[in-house]
Amino acid sequence: MITINGKQYPFKAGQTVLEAATAAGVYIPTLCSHPHLTAFGACRLCLVQIDNVRGLPTACTIPLTDGMNIRTESEDIQRLRREIMLLMLSEHPYSCLVCKDKDLCVKYNSCTTKAGKITGCNLCSWKEGCEVRKVVDYLKIDEITYPIHYHDYPLKREEPFIDRDYNLCVLCGRCVRVCEDIRGIGAIAFLNRGHKTRVGTAFDMSNVEAGCVFCGACLDECPTAALTGRATKWLAKTEKRTKTTCNFCGVGCAMVVEGRRSTVMRAQADLEGPANKGQACVLGRFCIPSFFNAIGRLRYPLVRKDGVLTPVQWEEALKAAADGLKAHDPGDVRIIISPQVTNETAYLLSRMSREVLPGSIMELDSAFDTVALRSSRELLGNAGSSGSLVAINNAGTILIVGADLHLDHSVLRVRINAAHKRGAKVIWLGPMPQGEDRLVDYHYPGTDYLDKLAGLLRKMAHDAHNFEGSNEFLESLVGFKDSKESTELAKLIRGKSLCILLGKGVLMDQPEAVFTAAYNLLVLTRSPRGLILLLESNSQGISDVSGLPTAALESPPAAKAYYVTSGNAYVPKEADFLVLQDIFESPLMERADVVLPGTGMPEDAGTITSLEGRVQALDPIALAPGMSKQDWLIVAKLAIQMGGAGFAYDTAGQVTEEMFKATKVKSLGLIAKDSYAFKLHTMEQPQRTAHSSPTNKNVHGHRGADIVYKVDDLRRLYKYWGVVE
Amino acid sequence: MKHAHQNQCLDRTERNCSEDTAKKLSTIFLKYRKDKDDLLSILQDIQDEFGYLSEEAIHLLSKEIRISENEIYGVATFYAIFRFEKPAEHRITVCMGTACYVNGADKILDEAEQKLGIKTGQTTEDGKISIGHVFCNGCCGHAPVVVVDNEVSGGWTPTKLDKTIDKLKEGSP
Numbered sequence: 001m002i003t004i005n006g007k008q009y010p011f012k013a014g015q016t017v018l019e020a021a022t023a024a025g026v027y028i029p030t031l032c033s034h035p036h037l038t039a040f041g042a043c044r045l046c047l048v049q050i051d052n053v054r055g056l057p058t059a060c061t062i063p064l065t066d067g068m069n070i071r072t073e074s075e076d077i078q079r080l081r082r083e084i085m086l087l088m089l090s091e092h093p094y095s096c097l098v099c100k101d102k103d104l105c106v107k108y109n110s111c112t113t114k115a116g117k118i119t120g121c122n123l124c125s126w127k128e129g130c131e132v133r134k135v136v137d138y139l140k141i142d143e144i145t146y147p148i149h150y151h152d153y154p155l156k157r158e159e160p161f162i163d164r165d166y167n168l169c170v171l172c173g174r175c176v177r178v179c180e181d182i183r184g185i186g187a188i189a190f191l192n193r194g195h196k197t198r199v200g201t202a203f204d205m206s207n208v209e210a211g212c213v214f215c216g217a218c219l220d221e222c223p224t225a226a227l228t229g230r231a232t233k234w235l236a237k238t239e240k241r242t243k244t245t246c247n248f249c250g251v252g253c254a255m256v257v258e259g260r261r262s263t264v265m266r267a268q269a270d271l272e273g274p275a276n277k278g279q280a281c282v283l284g285r286f287c288i289p290s291f292f293n294a295i296g297r298l299r300y301p302l303v304r305k306d307g308v309l310t311p312v313q314w315e316e317a318l319k320a321a322a323d324g325l326k327a328h329d330p331g332d333v334r335i336i337i338s339p340q341v342t343n344e345t346a347y348l349l350s351r352m353s354r355e356v357l358p359g360s361i362m363e364l365d366s367a368f369d370t371v372a373l374r375s376s377r378e379l380l381g382n383a384g385s386s387g388s389l390v391a392i393n394n395a396g397t398i399l400i401v402g403a404d405l406h407l408d409h410s411v412l413r414v415r416i417n418a419a420h421k422r423g424a425k426v427i428w429l430g431p432m433p434q435g436e437d438r439l440v441d442y443h444y445p446g447t448d449y450l451d452k453l454a455g456l457l458r459k460m461a462h463d464a465h466n467f468e469g470s471n472e473f474l475e476s477l478v479g480f481k482d483s484k485e486s487t488e489l490a491k492l493i494r495g496k497s498l499c500i501l502l503g504k505g506v507l508m509d510q511p512e513a514v515f516t517a518a519y520n521l522l523v524l525t526r527s528p529r530g531l532i533l534l535l536e537s538n539s540q541g542i543s544d545v546s547g548l549p550t551a552a553l554e555s556p557p558a559a560k561a562y563y564v565t566s567g568n569a570y571v572p573k574e575a576d577f578l579v580l581q582d583i584f585e586s587p588l589m590e591r592a593d594v595v596l597p598g599t600g601m602p603e604d605a606g607t608i609t610s611l612e613g614r615v616q617a618l619d620p621i622a623l624a625p626g627m628s629k630q631d632w633l634i635v636a637k638l639a640i641q642m643g644g645a646g647f648a649y650d651t652a653g654q655v656t657e658e659m660f661k662a663t664k665v666k667s668l669g670l671i672a673k674d675s676y677a678f679k680l681h682t683m684e685q686p687q688r689t690a691h692s693s694p695t696n697k698n699v700h701g702h703r704g705a706d707i708v709y710k711v712d713d714l715r716r717l718y719k720y721w722g723v724v725e
Numbered sequence: 726m727k728h729a730h731q732n733q734c735l736d737r738t739e740r741n742c743s744e745d746t747a748k749k750l751s752t753i754f755l756k757y758r759k760d761k762d763d764l765l766s767i768l769q770d771i772q773d774e775f776g777y778l779s780e781e782a783i784h785l786l787s788k789e790i791r792i793s794e795n796e797i798y799g800v801a802t803f804y805a806i807f808r809f810e811k812p813a814e815h816r817i818t819v820c821m822g823t824a825c826y827v828n829g830a831d832k833i834l835d836e837a838e839q840k841l842g843i844k845t846g847q848t849t850e851d852g853k854i855s856i857g858h859v860f861c862n863g864c865c866g867h868a869p870v871v872v873v874d875n876e877v878s879g880g881w882t883p884t885k886l887d888k889t890i891d892k893l894k895e896g897s898p
């Protein structure tokens with residue numbers, strides 16, 4: 001038992017005094033602590049009194065012991081805290097904080113939204129969330145006795161996404177710690193000492209030059225408005241907020257989004273998100289509003305009349321689409337599913353394909369995901385990653401193959417960084433973006449993934465003391481060479497649990513063989529849960545509910561009629577009927593006969609499944625723009641129009657329920673993965689044929705659009721990185 | 726997928742690091758383990774070698790010991806001993822202590838600033854001459870005192886300084 005302010009609470013080992021008090025609902029003022037960060041003890045606001053402990057220790061750093069008698073408030077403590085705050089505030093624009101009309105002002109005279117420099121709370125965009133205000137109110141400070149020490153640092157507003165006004169900084173160090181400790185970037189640091197201490201970059205470089213990846217973690221940590229998101233800070237304060245899931249990539253970060261009518265206004269990582277634990281990347285943190293609110297959204301159904309796409313009512317569009325598709329033999333119909341649609345949409349599309357257009361062929365619109373899912377199904381018996389993301393945290397060696405973790409799946413770096421700090425070795429195969437060299441211990445730049453992995457496999461199989469695999473397996477490795485690299489790699493990997501992250505770069509080599517080699521490596525290192533496929537948005541879920549991708553066809557017959565959910569899909573020029581269901585205008589519209597406007601993530605309901613097989617919900621925060629409808633509903637209506645039975649649903653929830661009964665997706669949460677085959681697979685002999693590079697030239701294709709070309713700041717950043725022109 | 730990302734920041738990595746600089750740095754790095762604990766000693770060695778901590782040096786050091794440039798710079802700025810700008814070839818320091826001031830030191834400093842087109846604390850663009858000021862050199866009897874490249878002398882006038890600057894510019898002190 002411990003006592004806080006005279007009341008008894010159960011004692012929990014391992015907690016700090018601050019954590020215990022917070023759990024007990026007792027407020028202790030803090031500025032420099034945050035549940036995600038290790039205690040720092042810098043602001044000294046959390047002073048408490050503890051019997052038999054000398055002085056006034058800081059609650060955030062002192063571990064709890066049984067029987068402690070803690071007092072969080074006393075004359076002495078409050079006086080000291082006030083003193084600390086006064087000193088801090090002498091450098092902070094404080095006029096509003098201590099204004100006698102504060103309460104009235106908040107009520108009647110809110111923000112002047114056009115202010116440049118923040119000279120008081122009334123001009124500050126972060127008034128509601130500010131932690132300094134909270135502490136000042138708690139300590140009832142109404143007068144500042146020290147002279148003003150305004151630093152008058154210049155504003156940094158020329159960077160992408162983030163505005164910085166270090167005049168508001170209270171030097172809590174939360175941004176510096178999250179950037180270095182959690183994200184492993186170190187783009188900002190404390191500079192100088194004493195009164196001149198400030199947060200900044202080496203030689204005052206721009207943050208872009210200093211290596212910032214604009215993940216926004218610092219901004220979410222900052223207790224003040226020193227760091228703010230430029231695009232959204234002045235948007236109206238929340239009317240509505242909800243939890244949903246980012247579908248820009250396959251990590252499945254849980255997000256809290258705010259919106260109003262048809263506008264999504266803010267997105268922030270959900271502290272409780274199982275995959276991301278409060279972290280997001282530049283896409284999820286900053287691009288959700290800018291992308292989905294960008295110009296070019298489809299708002300009306302369109303039908304081609306006399307060669308011109310003409311806005312029409314839904315009935316007419318659905319009828320035109322249904323008639324056109326029905327006019328073809330189902331065997332000549334191709335349905336192409338974008339990785340960005342929900343499980344519900346994919347489920348209904350696959351039902352439509354089976355029941356209404358039997359014989360039609362479905363395709364997943366992602367070259368890498370198709371190979372990855374197909375190979376894993378052949379190797380493991382189940383399509384998808386063999387383990388959850390925890391495999392990264394637990395691995396002794398992490399092997400990253402053909403990935404670019406600054407562009408895609410960026411939040412996984414957080415786990416890799418944590419594992420790396422713990423002592424795991426990180427090996428990178430393939431081209432590596434600048435800035436990863438602090439995370440990566442060994443880098444092998446070539447794209448000859450197969451040669452490296454198979455060579456390594458051979459080395460490990462030969463070196464194994466009592467190799468359990470068959471002779472047949474050993475023989476299948478004969479065609480591969482040992483090399484200096486494979487010997488080195490074998491040394492690094494042997495005897496440790498392995499986690500392999502496979503990214504779309506392997507398309508440059510022979511992807512199927514690379515998958516087999518990678519999987520065999522996991523068998524040899526006894527790491528059955530170590531295969532992580534870096535899939536796009538919802539490819540995993542689409543595969544689970546629709547059975548895609550189907551077995552590889554040598555040369556799939558060309559279809560005549562196409563029903564595609566993405567303007568990036570490949571539709572041959574000869575196709576004579578095209579239904580395009582998308583959220584943005586795209587060049588493919590020129591050839592479409594019918595265009596059906598669907599919805600994006602902030603407007604969508606249903607579920608999506610992350611690359612680790614975690615089924616998570618989408619909760620709409622914004623209204624669908626114009627006449628557009630949620631995609632699952634469009635599919636259902638189109639199926640009915642074509643004579644399908646059992647497609648009448650009122651809500652996405654009903655589809656979800658049916659899908660949970662009819663497919664292997666049974667509920668929200670992680671799909672159980674215990675039925676995996678775990679054995680060596682013989683390797684095909686290497687073919688020395690040149691492999692084409694992937695055809696899709698998008699950086700972040702999302703349905704028919706590319707995020708980079710819809711979000712100016714992202715384009716600026718990528719331009720600097722050399723990713724786009 | 727475009728791996729142009731690879732060439733990202735080429736302008737960063739290639740911070741005009743001359744081979745000579747890289748060679749000198751690697752000799753310094755050889756003396757130490759790649760360890761955070763050695764950071765200060767390494768920084769001192771670099772400053773001893775080059776006279777200051779350049780962007781290139783910190784960049785290469787960051788790669789070597791895998792600490793971010795920003796953190797290294799942060800640590801370095803914590804200590805007053807480190808400089809981040811290339812020191813000028815010649816340094817003129819005008820004493821502005823009371824004795825020198827009343828003997829016209831301000832006019833001498835003015836002359837230097839005007840002639841070189843820079844302010845005290847700055848260096849000419851060609852990196853040749855920098856001017857600075859101190860408060861008392863402890864030899865007030867010789868006021869006004871000016872220190873040129875570590876040589877302390879008294880009895881200065883604006884005209885004398887003018888000539889000295891011309892000489893420094895030509896290359897012979």
Ligand code: SF4
Nearest residue numbers: 179212213215216218
């Ligand atoms: S945005 Fe991310 S990388 Fe950039 S400074 Fe903040 S925490 Fe660091």
Ligand code: SF4
Nearest residue numbers: 169170172173175222
């Ligand atoms: S910028 Fe914000 S988070 Fe960073 S030290 Fe200043 S107040 Fe703290």
Ligand code: SF4
Nearest residue numbers: 246248249253281284
């Ligand atoms: S890592 Fe992926 S899921 Fe997470 S915020 Fe970024 S794009 Fe969204």
Ligand code: FES
Nearest residue numbers: 030041043044060
């Ligand atoms: S919160 Fe404990 S010292 Fe800042």
Ligand code: FES
Nearest residue numbers: 820822825861862
């Ligand atoms: S005032 Fe110039 S030397 Fe003392």
